[in-house]
Amino acid sequence: MGIPVSVHVRAVEPTRPDLEAGVGRVFAHLRKVDAVLSTWRADSDLLRLQHGEIEEAHAWVADVTELCLEAEERTDGLFRAWRRRDGGRLTYDPTGLVKGWAVAGAAAHLDVVPEISYSIGAGGDIVVGAGRGPSATAPSWRVGIEDPYRAGAVARVLTVRRGAVATSGSAARGAHVVDPRTGWGVARPGSATVVGPELLWADVWATAAWVDPARAGQLMADRDPGYSLVTL
Amino acid sequence: MRRITTWLLSTISALVLLFSYHTSTSSSTATSIVASGAGTDTGSTSGAVPQTGSGSSGSSSGSSSSAAKTYSGDAVSTRFGDVQVEITVKHGKITDATVTQVPWSNGRDQEINSYAVPILNQEAVAQQSAAIDMVSGATYTSQGYLGSLQSAIDQANL
Numbered sequence: 001m002g003i004p005v006s007v008h009v010r011a012v013e014p015t016r017p018d019l020e021a022g023v024g025r026v027f028a029h030l031r032k033v034d035a036v037l038s039t040w041r042a043d044s045d046l047l048r049l050q051h052g053e054i055e056e057a058h059a060w061v062a063d064v065t066e067l068c069l070e071a072e073e074r075t076d077g078l079f080r081a082w083r084r085r086d087g088g089r090l091t092y093d094p095t096g097l098v099k100g101w102a103v104a105g106a107a108a109h110l111d112v113v114p115e116i117s118y119s120i121g122a123g124g125d126i127v128v129g130a131g132r133g134p135s136a137t138a139p140s141w142r143v144g145i146e147d148p149y150r151a152g153a154v155a156r157v158l159t160v161r162r163g164a165v166a167t168s169g170s171a172a173r174g175a176h177v178v179d180p181r182t183g184w185g186v187a188r189p190g191s192a193t194v195v196g197p198e199l200l201w202a203d204v205w206a207t208a209a210w211v212d213p214a215r216a217g218q219l220m221a222d223r224d225p226g227y228s229l230v231t232l
Numbered sequence: 233m234r235r236i237t238t239w240l241l242s243t244i245s246a247l248v249l250l251f252s253y254h255t256s257t258s259s260s261t262a263t264s265i266v267a268s269g270a271g272t273d274t275g276s277t278s279g280a281v282p283q284t285g286s287g288s289s290g291s292s293s294g295s296s297s298s299a300a301k302t303y304s305g306d307a308v309s310t311r312f313g314d315v316q317v318e319i320t321v322k323h324g325k326i327t328d329a330t331v332t333q334v335p336w337s338n339g340r341d342q343e344i345n346s347y348a349v350p351i352l353n354q355e356a357v358a359q360q361s362a363a364i365d366m367v368s369g370a371t372y373t374s375q376g377y378l379g380s381l382q383s384a385i386d387q388a389n390l
Contacts, residue, residue: 124369
């Protein structure tokens with residue numbers, strides 16, 4: 001997927017076989033997502049489908065496409081996986097949604113492991129959760145939001161027990177998030193961070209909020225009130 | 233033929249299992265509750281570079297030696313060449329981070345990396361924190377650097 005991923009687990013016995021197996025499944029899930037949905041590996045299901053090499057693909061391609069449609073509707077078009085290129089050609093790139101969806105799916109493999117607390121970091125997205133068992137053993141994780149104006153510094157610290165944190169901005173890759181309404185990259189400095197129950201939607205809303213913080217904030221309050229926005 | 237316009241690479245860093253935490257005053261077996269920093273936070277706080285304090289949630293159960301130890305991350309191959317990062321760890325904190333391998337084969341590589349690498353090294357040392365578990369931010373461009381840095385951190389059990 002082109003991003004470094006690390007899995008952090010707190011448990012009384014971290015070397016338990018069921019725990020190690022669970023973490024193994026996390027990475028296996030991400031590798032599988034990469035094999036199916038990568039937009040830069042020519043042998044991914046998605047690209048082979050787009051190039052007409054195959055007619056049927058893994059069910060995840062359809063799942064992700066449906067989610068992209070829902071995300072576009074929910075954000076009133078602030079998030080959009082389809083883009084019109086020069087020459088009028090319409091291209092489909094679900095990468096912005098796939099990352100959060102993939103990591104959330106991978107984290108599910110740890111939700112079934114008893115008596116643990118975990119945090120997965122994937123290229124700036126964070127998901128925090130606990131395995132099965134009494135949640136009294138689930139300590140909080142302190143999640144910093146990177147300061148977009150000062151490299152290496154942390155601007156805010158959130159305490160999360162269960163949930164997701166996703167950040168979108170221009171600090172690292174410049175204006176790589178495109179405003180679907182204009183076709184131009186969003187080039188102002190700063191960042192938008194969304195905290196909420198599911199990483200998929202935290203990611204989508206963070207991208208939407210980076211494009212238009214005021215509008216996204218309003219829509220989030222109406223349509224996804226469990227999510228909150230921090231803009232820097 | 234589809235033109236690859238980004239140099240993302242599919243690296244999945246080695247799995248990290250952070251061992252159970254214990255406070256700095258206790259040498260008994262680890263518990264499942266984290267003793268993180270001073271006091272408990274129920275909300276968000278603003279701060280600059282985080283303070284490193286005792287009882288940090290970042291220290292693993294084994295790193296109490298006073299000698300500095302160096303960990304070399306795996307070399308990560310990128311479209312332009314290999315990138316490799318080495319970190320020096322003392323008392324469970326990263327005190328230095330240096331790039332030991334970087335694409336350097338042509339003038340453009342040298343121009344970019346002579347500027348970018350010192351900045352990345354400084355970031356790695358400034359950002360590491362005992363009071364913060366994870367950091368959310370816009371994805372880094374320097375995939376090779378971050379991949380190798382992460383693998384070095386993983387090996388050091390930080």
